[in-house]
Amino acid sequence: MTVSDAPSTGDVRSRPAADVSVIICAYTLDRWELLGAAIDSVLEQSVVPRELFLSIDHNDELLERCREQWGGAAGAGEVPIRIVANAYDGHLGSARTTAAEMAVGEYIAFLDDDAAAEPDWLERMLKPFEDPGVIAVGGCPLPNFSVPRPGWFPPEYDWVFGCFYVGLPTTTAPIRHVIGAAMAVRRADLAAIGYFHSDNHDDMDMCHRLLDKEPDSQILFEPSAVVRHYVHPNRLTWSYFWRRCFWVNRGKVAAFRQMGEARNLTAERRFARQALTRGVSRGTRELLHGDVSGGSRAAVICIGLALAGSGYAYGSLEWAVTSRRRRRAGAGAATG
Structure with a gap:
């Protein structure tokens, strides 16, 4: 089961609990407001995750500011917030691995620090896992443009800034690899392949190795699991x-x-x-x-x-x- 019918304690809305750990990795103070929006979007989900990790990638100033903002009593609410520092030499893949090794949820969901999830994102991400043959799920990052989209920019290339692009399925369907801005995986399967590599293709590498280890399993794209991924002007x-x-x-x-x-x-x-x-x-x-x-x-x-x-x-x-x-x-x- 991914979502329990029992109401979570201390929440007047009685949201159901979900056996999922959420991980947000961050590396720069330049995205501070976006990071706050990402965190708020996780705390306001229609289901209650077991925990939320902030994994800070080799930035001591950002680490301390996160501890001041969300550490201690501030992070001890209905969704515990755990702030950790990247324990390895690499960057994004290593930051993800650092938190994933500590996670306790049956599933692990990843959200970028500049993406805000729709309220039902987690619920929709977890639904495909009801099929035991599904080992990972990709969500649907839609662009949150800070300036108008240039007329010359083809939608087939929205992958350039980490968003859904023309060519991906428009219904729930198998895919070869997910978009790292919004993805989820069974924790046991992620551990079985040794977590992430530390390069910048860690999400792609994860998908290839998962399917190689479990060739009869599937990675699904779930277009209804939407996050709004901020697109900086320089990416256009x-x-x-x-x-x-x-x-x-x-x-x-x-x-x-x-x-x-x-x-x-x-x-x-x-x-x-x-x-x-x-x-x-x-x-x-x-x-x-x-x-x-x-x-x-x-x-x-x-x-x-x-x-x-x-x-x-x-x-x-x-x-x-x-x-x-x-x-x-x-x-x-x-x-x-």
């Missing part, structure tokens, strides 16, 4: 767009190599096919009907795919050169 610029397309895919090379047999490019290939066929076709039709921005979006889709391919090629070359140097160094040490 051309410079941010091209850098993300290139460098994210460059970084995937090392991430995939480290996964070994767990790696799978199915999701990436499907995205490329859909973006080219559907996205470009839609943009072209819009252009023919007088919408110039539709032509811009079609062009940007093609440019983005080219940048992604270039990034992956660059990363592959980089990996090959590095591997060759390591082999030579190893051979030299052996003969020496």
